[in-house]
């Protein structure tokens with residue numbers, strides 16, 4: 460490839476692995492597959508707060524916008540938990556998502572056959588689960604106004620937020636989700652709370668309007684409380700789920716546990732144009748910082764999503780996904796996905812094993 464891909468790496472889980480395993484995997488894969496990257500690392504979240512006083516420095520956003528893809532670790536930590544909202548690491552992440560206009564967040568929950576026994580669900584329930592949560596990422600209650608703290612008519616203190624969706628915000632995520640479902644198994648379940656919330660009634664109406672454009676996709680609607688229950692009762696009924704920002708946040712955490720661990724789930728956030736944002740769905744796990752316990756698979760799989768959805772490098776993405784399978788086949792596990800008969804290793808060693816597998820994948824079987 461002539462042109463270098465500009466991949467931009469935000470401050471990642473440095474307290475878990477240093478140097479970053481996601482970057483190492485990308486660099487090794489690139490050199491094998493003949494892809495060139497130019498990496499630029501910029502600060503976000505807590506690291507940015509400590510260095511610059513804000514969670515998303517201007518320089519970080521502008522470099523991110525000029526990149527071809529943005530790779531992000533996870534943000535947050537005890538140190539900044541009590542900060543005012545505009546000075547929280549999480550606010551930096553939300554500003555980055557909004558700044559890049561990545562309204563569609565893809566969160567695949569796939570149960571790897573090697574990890575069925577790591578799931579808290581029974582083997583027959585978890586086995587073969589392969590679903591995709593399409594979460595709306597730049598609207599809804601996360602961004603809706605009015606929001607804030609106030610006082611009610613009795614003079615009592617209050618806190619409030621607004622769940623609001625404009626027509627175009629629902630339309631673009633609906634279209635996106637129908638396209639995703641069409642390329643998968645052709646089933647789309649829209650999750651809402653239309654029995655109670657106006658924002659959801661509107662959501663359902665707009666999503667339904669797309670049905671005739673996608674006659675090949677089987678559309679259903681489900682209330683979010685029921686969906687939470689159905690995900691545990693019979694997750695195999697789902698193919699593609701489309702839902703709003705907050706329900707998608709919650710349901711994707713739930714879906715991740717079917718796969719054995721939240722440490723397994725990557726995500727891709729995409730917009731109409733501009734770079735995509737690729738990050739694991741998990742947080743920064745400050746409770747296990749410095750213990751070499753974190754599961755690097757979600758981060759590594761996010762790098763694979765970056766290659767596939769961000770740069771169109773499917774072959775390189777497959778190499779990473781195969782390396783993950785291969786590492787699992789060779790029995791290596793971090794504590795969160797350990798089961799008897801497998802090899803318990805730390806984050807660092809697992810990272811090294813993944814790199815070995817990237818270099819020379821052993822055919823499965």
Ligand code: IPM
Pocket residue numbers: 535549552708740742
């Ligand atoms: C996620 C996270 C974020 C979210 C937090 C850190 C703001 O939980 O990516 O799922 O709620 O979107």
Ligand code: MN
Pocket residue numbers: 708709712740
């Ligand atoms: Mn979340």
